[in-house]
Amino acid sequence: MANYDLTPKTAPNLDRHLVFPLLEFLQERQLYPEEELLKAKIELLNKTNMVDYAMDIHKSLYHTDDVPQEMVERRTEVVARLKALEEAAAPLVSFLQNSNAAQDLRPEKQYNLQMLNDRYQIGPEQIEALYQYAKFQFECGNYSGAADYLYQYRALCTNSERSLSALWGKLAAEILMQNWEVALEELNRLKETIDSKSFTSPLNQVQSRIWLMHWSLFIFFNHDNGRTQIIDLFNQDKYLNAIQTNAPHLLRYLATAFIVNKRRRPQFKDFIKVIQQEQYSYKDPITEFLACVYINYDFDGAQKKMKECEEVIVNDPFLGKLVEEGNYTTVPFRDEFLENARLFIFETYCRIHQRIDIGILAEKLNLNYEEAERWIVNLIRTSKLDAKIDTSSGTVIMEPNFPNMYEQLIDHTKALSGRTYKLVSQVLEHAQAQSAR
C-alpha cells in the first residue's frame, strides 16, 4: 500500500522535525521495512542536534552498543555550542525571565530596544543571540523553550526576514508541541505575512505558500474546526494555483476535506473542475473517487475507489489518525469519510434515477439490505431525499422534481420588481428634492 503514501512528496516541504511524526506513523503502519525507516530517521537527525536520540536509534538499528565516532564528536560539539549560545543570550534571557523587569516592556518596539539598551545594556547582538539560541533549542528538540524565545524575539526583532523565520520556527514548535490553537494563530499570522504584497519574489511566495499548506496539514487535521479552515485556505485562488503548479498531491487533502465537510458545497463544483483539470498530474483513489462520481458518473468505479480510499486514509499520517476508545482503536476520519462518500454516491445516483432497487443500492453503498433501507428511511425522514420506498417491489421511487416553468419565470422577474421599485423611489426622491429646491 506504499504506493499511495505521500510522505516522500510532503517531506521535502516540511521541517526536519516535522517529518518525525510522519515517520513514526509509517513505522506504526509498517508500510516500509523498519530498517529503512530507522535509517531515514538517523539521516534526518544528522543535521539536527538531537544526537542522543540519533544514538539510540543507531543502537536499536544495528543492535549494538557502539556508537559511531562522528556521533560522539558531534555530541560534544553540540554541547559546546549550546554553552556558547547560552552565554551569549544569557543577559536577555535572564531579563526576560525576570517578570518584574519584563513588565517594563511596552508594545512599541523602538521604545523597548531603547530601554533595553539603556538600562540593561542589551544591544542587537544579544537579541540576535536570542534568535540563535532559540534556533538551537529547537534543533535540540526543546520546542517549548524555542517557542518562548522566538515569541520574545519577535517582539524585539527589527529585521523582517528574521522575523519571518522566527515565525516559521514558532509555528513548527507549536505544531510539535501539539498546541493546535496557538499553532492556528501562528499559521494565520504567517499567512498574512506571506500574502502581503511586500513579499520578495513571486516564486518565493509560491514556495512559501506551499510550505505553509504542508505545515498546516498538521493543524487542520487535528484542530476541531480544521476541516472547514483547510478548505478556506486551500481553496483560495492563490493557494489553489500554488497547489496546481507545484504540489498537486495536496489535492488529496483538499478533496478529503470537501467530502467530509458538508458546509462548503458551493465551492465544490469548482473544485471538481480543478480535479478534472489536474487528473493528468495527480491522482489517487480519493480524487479518482470524486472523478468517478462527478465527472464520469461511473458508480461501480466509485464504489471500488471507495474501498481504496479507505486504505489510503488509514495509511495517511494526517487522515488516518487513530483514536482509542476503550479497548479498540478506530480511525474516526475513515468512518466519517465513508459515510459522506456514500452519501455523495447516493445523491448523484438518485438525481438521475427515478426508481432504484434497494438491493442494488445496498450493494453500491457497501451496506446490507436492512441497513440500506434504514439509511434511506433516515434520509427521507431528515428530508435530505425526496423519495418513497415501495416495499412490495423493494424499490426506492424518486419524486420527480423539475424546475417549474412558473418558478423559473418568477425567478426571472422577481428581481425586476425590486429594481423597478428602487428606480421609482429614486425618481420620487429626485422629484422631491427638486420641488423642495
Add this chain to the structure above:
Amino acid sequence: MASRFWTQGDSDTEEEGGDYENEDENGGVAGESVAAAAGSRYLQGNASDSDDSDAQKRVVRSAKDKRFEEMSATVEQMKNAMKINDWVSLQESFDKMNKQLEKVMRVTESDKVPALYIKALVMLEDFLSQALSNKDAKKKMSSSNARALNSMKQKLKKNNKQYEDLIIKYRENPESEDDGDEDEDLEEDEDSDSEFLEDPSKIVAGSESEEENEEVDGDHSVDEQGDDWQKKMSKKDKLMEREFKKDPSEITWDTVNKKLKEIVASRGRKGTGRVELVEQLTFLTRVAKTPAQKLEILFSVVSAQFDINPSLTGHMPINVWMKCVKNMLIILDILNQYPNIIVDDTVEPEENETQKGMDYKGTIRVWGNLVAFLERMDVEFFKSLQCIDPHTRDYVERLRDEPMFLVLAQNVQDYLEKTENMKAAAKVALKRVELIYYKPQEVYDAMRKLAEQTEEINGGETEGEVSKVMDEGRGPPAFVVTPELVPRKPTFPSSSRVLMDDLVSLIYQHGDERTKARAMLCDIYHHALMDEFSTARDLLLMSHLQDNIQIMDVSTQILFNRAMAQLGLCAFRNGLITEGHNCLSELYSAGRVRELLAQGVSHSRYYEKTPEQERLERRRQMPYHMHINLELLEAVHLTCAMLLEVPNMAANTLDAKHRVISKTFRKLLEVSERQTLTGPPENVRDHVMAATRALSQGDFLKAFDVIRSLQVWKLLKNQECVFEMLKAKIKAEALRTYLFTYASSYTSLSLDQLSKMFDLSESQTHSIVSKMMITEELHASWDQPTSCIVFHEVEQKRLHALAFQLTDKLSILAESNERAIEARMGGGLDGLPLRRRDGPDYAAAVTTGAAGRWQDNITFSQARQGTTTTGRSGYVSGARPSTPGGYSRERSSQKTQFFSHHSTIRNRIWDNVRLKVVVLGLAGFGTEEFFTESTLEMLRISSALLSDPLLLPLSVPSEEHATKIAGSLEVARTSDAVEPPVPEGPWSKAAFDAPAASVDEPQEPEVPRECGLSHDPLVSKPPDVASLSPHSINPPAPNATFSAHPRPSPLTAPPPLPISPAISSVYFLLQAMQKEAKELSIQGLSITNHDHPSPATEPAGVLQLESFSFSPPINSADNLQNFVPISTDHTNNLEHSTHDFLAHSNCYYNHNPEASSCYDHHQQQQQQRWRRSENHDEEQERLMAQERRVRRLISNRESARRSRLRRRKQLEELQAQVLCLLADNHQLTDALNRVLESNYQLLQENAHLKHEASSFRIIIADLIALAAEDFPADDDRSGQS
C-alpha cells in the same frame, strides 16, 4: 549629403573633366577623391542591405578618410574656380567647405581646424585680395560674378576672424605644419572610430532606388577615372602579393596591417570584386603575424563573405556559406586557444592591439560580434531554404548542412558561456532551439545520424574543405597555425527533449524578453509535438503569452500561431476534442490559415497588397520542411468542430442561433446543404460534411468510415490509437445526437438496446446518458430495476418560450430605464447596482406571497379559497388533526414581515404593483395567462416609471383594480383574522383531539361569531375574540377598523393585511383538505354536494349573496377564473398543459371555474347544514333541500355565466389598457430619446464653447505675457504683490 556632393562633383567633372589630369598635379588626388565618393555611395547601398554590424564595420574603415577626401575635393574645386575666376562657384564651394568643416570637426572630435582648411582659407584670401586689387578685371566681370565677389569678400572677412591665429601661423611656416597635422588627424581618426557608429544610420537613410539612379548617373564619369584607379590598385595588389610570396620572412605586422586597411577600405567600392576581396583577405589570414591579427582579418573575411550576396531577397551562395562556417570555426579555434583575446563590439580596440603576439599575457581586444555573425549565418541559411525549390535535391542537400550550423552554434554558445556572456549565449541557444523545436523525435534521430555520418564519410570532401585545401596548397603555410580545437562534429543528446530542456532552461535564465518568449513558444511547440498536451498547455497558460502576443513582432506571432496549431493537433491526438477545437478555431475563423502560419500567401479578392507587403510576406515564409500539414490541420479542426457541433445542433433545434460553437463549421454545413447534388466526397471538407450528415442521423459507422477514408491521417504518428479514439468519440456523440433528436418520440428506452445500437459498453452508455441527465440536457431519468431511460415530457410550449422572451425583454427594458434615470440624475443611482445584487432578499420579501417560495404560494392561494370555509375548519381539522402550530407560526411570521414591510405606503403605484403581483400570483397560478398578464403588468409599470407625470394616468386603472383587490384582501383578512381560535383557542385543542363528528358541535357557535365581526347580520357578536386568541395582539385593532370600513380606499389604507398566524393555520388546514380532495374527483365532490343537501335554504342564499358581493373568496375566485376561461374556450391543449402543471405544482382542479364554484357551494352548504342540523327535522330538510338544490343549480349557472361575462369584459378592458399603455410607453421613449438627443447637442455645443473660451483665455494669457515683457516693472510689481 554624399549624394548631393556626388551630383555636384559630377557636374564639375563633366564641365572641366578634361582639365584634371593635364592642368594639375593633384589630379590624381582628385580622382581618388571621386573614387572615394563613389565608394561611399556603394557603401550606402550596402549598408542598407546588410546587418548593422557589417555596416558599422565598413563605415568605420572608410568614412574616416571620407570627410577629408570630401574636403580636399572641395578645395580642388575651389582651385579650379579660382583659375577661371568663377566667383559664383567659388562662393558655393566655400559654403560647402564650411559645412564640411563642421563634419570633420565632429568626426575627429578635435577643436583643431584641419590644416587643409586653413590652407584653403589662406589661398582664398590671397586670391581675393588679388582679385580686388585688379580693378579692371573686376569691371569686366558679369554682374552675378561681381555680386558673388562682394559677398565673398564679406564672408571671408567674417569667417577668417575666427581662425586668425591659425592663419597667421600657417603663413609663418606653411608646409611642416601640414604634414604633421595630417598624420595626427589620421591617428585621431582611428582612435575615434567608435564615433562613426552614429553615422551609418544617417547614411543608411538614403533609399536603394535613389542609389541605383545615381549609379546610372555616375557610371560614365566614374569609369573614366575609376577604372584607371582600379587598375593601379589591382596592379599594386599583385605587386604586394608577389612581395609577400617572395620573402615571407620579411612580412611584418605593419605590412599586413596596412594591407588589411587598404583592402578593407576598398571594400564596397565600385568595381571591387566582392569575391576577389574575400580571396585577398583569406590570403591575408595566412600571412597574419599574430593570432589577434589573424582574428581581426578573419572577422573581416566573414563580413566580406556576407557581402557577397548583395540583394535582400536572394541568399548567400551555399559554398560561400560553408566557407563562412569554416572561418567562424577557425575564429573559435583561435579564441579557445588564446583565452586572453576578447571579442567585443562595444569598445573600439586600440590601433596596435593586434600587434601583441601570442606570448602576450594581457587581454587583447578585437572588434567583432560573434552572435551577430551567427545570427546572420542563420538568416542566410533560412533564406536559402526559402528560396530553393523544396522538391529538388538541392533542398535536401541544403538541409544536410544544418548539423554544421548546429555545431557552429553549439561552439559559439560554449565559448560565450565560458566567457560568461550569458545573454549572448541565450541568443545563440535560441537559434539552436529554433532549428530543433519543430523536429519530431524521428527526424531528430535522422539528423543526428546524418551528422555523425557526414563527418565520418565525407570528412575532407566537403566543398569548404576542398577549397580550403586548395587555398592552403596555393598559398604559403600560415604563420599562425590554429589547431582544430573546437569540435567539428556535433554532439547531440539522444532525445531532442533533453536538448530542448537544456537550451530552454538556459534561455529562461538569461535571455531577454523576446528571446524568452520565442523559446517558450518553441518549447510549447515541441511539447505538443511530443504529445504532452498538459505540459504544453500549462506552459502556455503560465507564460501569459496569449495576452501579449498581439504586441510582439510578426515572426513571433507566426511562431505563436504555429505553436497553437501544433497544440491543437496534439490535443486531438490525445482525444481532447474541445481543447483541440479551441486551439484551432481561431486560426480558422478568418480563413487565412496559410498566412497565419506563414506557409503560403493567400490572395484576397478585395484587398490588393502592395509589392512591398508581398515582399515582406515572402520574406517571412516558413521553409517547406517546417510546415505543418494544412490538410491535416483542417481535417482535425473540422472533425473536432463536427464532434462538438452536431450534438449541439441536435440539442437546440428550436433556436438555431442560440449557441454556435464553430461558426466556420456552420457556414460550411450551410454551403454543403445548399448543394442540390452531393457527390462522393473529394476533399477534407466534403468528407467531414458527409460524416456530419451521417452523424446527425446517428449513423456512427458511416460517419467514422467517411472520416477514416481521409488520406491525411497517414501523417499521424499513432494512427491506430487516434482512430480508436475517434471512433469512441463518434459513437458517443452519435448517441448524444440520437437522444437529443429522438427523445421526444420515446417514453422509455432500454440501456441494453441503446448500447447495442451504438456499439458501446453498457457502462459507457450509462455514463454518457447520466452526464446528459445531470447537465439537464436530457429530461429523463433511469429506471434502475429495468435499466431503462424514462423520459419526462417537459418540453417547452410556445407560450412558455414566449413568456421567457417577454421576461428577457422586460429585464432589458428595466435596464434601459435604469440607464435613462442614471443619465438624467447623473449617477444618482450608485447604490442601485449593489442593491440589485442583493436584490433577491428584497424581491423575495415583495413577492413572498406570489413568488418567493412554492409553499407560500400554495398556502396563499388555498387561503383565498379557504376563506369561504371559515365555519368548517373544525371539520377540516378533525379530518387532519395533526397541525403543527410551529409551522404555521413560522409562515405567518414571514407574512407579517412581508406586510409590515409595506406598512408605510409611500407610493401608491407600488402598492398596486405589489398587490397586483400578489393577487395575480394567487389567481393566475397554474394558468399560463397569468404570466403574460403579470408580466404585461410589470411592463406597464416599469414603463410608467419612466417619468413622473406619466405615473398618474397609468396608475388610475390599476388603482381601481387594486382598490378592489385591496378591499378583497382586507375582507379576507377580516374573516381570517378571527380565525385564531381555531387552532389556539381552548376548544380548538379539543377540536384537534376529538374525532370529526364531535367537533361539529362546539364549533358552531364560533362561526356566527366570526360572521358577526364581518357584519354578518344573521349571527350575534361573539363575546370577545381577542381574549380567546393568544395572537390577538396584532389582529384586533386593524380588525375593528376594517369592520367599520369594509371597503376602505387603498390610498388611505393602513398596512394591508397584517396577517395573523391564524390565517396560516387556516391555510394549512385547507391544504390538508385539498390533499384529501385529491383523492376524490371533482365529480365526487359535486356528488357529495347533492347527496347531503343542506337544510337551510334562505340563510344559505344570503350567505351566498354576501360572499359574492363582499367576501374575498369570490373575488379571488374571480381572479382565479379570470384567465381560465380563455384556456377552456380557446385552446384545449392549453388546458391540458394547465392540468399538467397543476399536477406538478400540487394545485388542483379548483381552478377550473366550474369545479371551484361547485366546491365553494359545497362548502357553503355544509356550513348551512351544520348550522341548521339541530333545529330541523331531517325529512323536511330533505324535501326542501331538493327544492333548494334545483334553485341553486339554476342560480349557480346564472352566476357562473355572469362571472364569466364579467371576466371576459375585464380581460378586454385590461387588454385595451395594455395596448394604450404600450402606445404611451412608446411615445414616452420617443420623447425621451428626443430630449436625450437635444441634450447631447447641447453638450456638444457647450464643449465647443468651452473650447473656444479656453483658446481665448490662452490668447489673453499670451497678450498679458507680452504686455508683461514690455513692462517688466509691472510684472515685478505684480510678482511682489
